[in-house]
Amino acid sequence: MNTLIMHNTLWSKYKAAVFTQLEIIAFESFIDFNFVHIAETEDDRVSLSSVDYESHKYNYELLCSGTIESNWWPKRSFRLIKYLNSKKWNLVLIPGYYRPEYWIALVYCLIKKIKIGLFCDSTKFDSHSSSARLFLKRIFVFFCDGYFAYGRRSSDYLRFLGADSKVIFERCQAAALPGDYSAKNIIRRRQNIRNSTSVFKVIYVGRLSPEKDLLTLLKAWAVVSDKWPSAQLDLFGSGPQDRELKRSVESMGLSAQVRFLGAKEIADIYDAYIAADLLVLPSMREPWGLVVNEALSFGCPVVVSDRCGCVPELVLDGQTGFQFRGGDPVDLAVKIDRALERFYKNGEASRHCTEHMEKFTSVIAAQQILDGCQKLLAGPTPATNR
DSSP states (O other), X not given: OEEEEEEEESOOHHHHHHHHHHHHHGGGSSOEEEEEEEESBOHHHHTTOOOOGGGOOXXXXXXXXXXXXXXXXXXXXXXXXHHHTTSOOSEEEEOOSSSHHHHHHHHHHHHHXXXXXXXXXXXXXXXXXXHHHHHHHHHHHHTOSEEEEESHHHHHHHHHTXXXXXXXXXXXXXXXXXXXXXXXXXXXXXXXXXXTOOOOEEEEESOOSGGGOHHHHHHHHHHHHHHXXXXXXXXXXXXXXHHHHHHHHHHTTOTTTEEEEEOOOHHHHHHHHHHOSEEEEOOSSBSSOHHHHHHHHTTOOEEEETTBTTHXXXXXXXXXXXXXXXXXXXXXXXXXXXXXXXXTTOHHHHHHHHHHGGGSOHHHHHHHHHHHHHHHHHSOXXXXXX
C-alpha cells in the first residue's frame, strides 16, 4: 500500500525524528511510506536556525530548494502534481489546508479516488478565521477520510469543523532529542549547575514576534524582579519585535535582568534548558508549543499560556509547571513566582518532567501515525466514504 506523507519543510527537525522512526517501524507492515517536502525552510525560520539535513535519516523527495516563499505557488504545485503522478497512491496525508498546493493535492486525490488524511495542529485558540475561511476549512475537512490531531484541542477543533470522531487519530508531539539523550544524565547535570549558582534563571525560546506576547512577559517580569532581584530572564530567538522589546526593557528599567541572546543552534538551546529553572511560553497563538516538550525533556519546568495547544497534555499543575491566563501579566507574575518557589533546585520536579515526557517520544508519535494509516487503509473506499 503506497502512502504519501506531505510536509512543509526540511527545517522541522522534530518531524525528521518522527519520520525516521516511522520508516523503521513500518518496515514489516504492509505500508510503503513515501515522504515529500515542499521546500527547505520558511522565511521566518531562516533567522532561527539552519536546516539540519543529517537529521533526516529516511528517504524523501524535496520539491523546491530555498524557502517556500521564494518559490511561487504555481511552481510548487506543478512539482507536487508531477510527483503525485509518479506512483499509484492508496493514501495521501496532507499537512494542512492553508496553502494552494494542499488544495491541489486534495482535488487530485478526489479525482483519482485516493484516500485522504489530514494532519491538523490548529485549535480554536490559535485560529481566527473569517466566515469565508471557516467555510473553506469545513469543505476541506468534509472531503478527508481521516484526521491526525495533535492533542485534545486539535481533536476538538476538527470536530467543530465537522470531522467524524471515529476517524480522528490523536497523536503526540515529540521533540527531536540528541542521540545520546539520557534523562538520568540530564538530571545530574542540572543538579550540578543549579547547586553552583544562586541565580534564578528563567528563559524564553522562540520568535520575537507579536503572537508570542513577550510584552506581557516583560510586564510580569517587572513584578517578579521586585521579589527575586537575583533572577535573570534570557530571551533566545530573533524576529520582527526585536527592537521594540529591547526599547521596552530599557524603558522599564530591566536591562540588568533581561538579556537578548539571539537565535542559537539547537545544541546551545539544549544547554540553556539544562541550566534554567523555568521556561516561560506566553503565546496568545500557539497550535502546540514544541519548546515545552524540549524544556520538560531536559528537566526544566514550565509556565505556559492557556492559549497554547500543549497545555492539557504537558502542563501538569504543580508537577511539570503551571498555566496562566494568556495576556494577563498579573497572573503570569503570580505563576512565575509560584514556580520559582516550588521548582528552584528541586531535583524531584526535574524527574517529574523527564518521566512525563516518556509518553511523548518520536517512536510513540511514529507508531500513532502508523496505527492511524492502517485503520484508514483498512476502512471503506473513498467513494463509499464521501
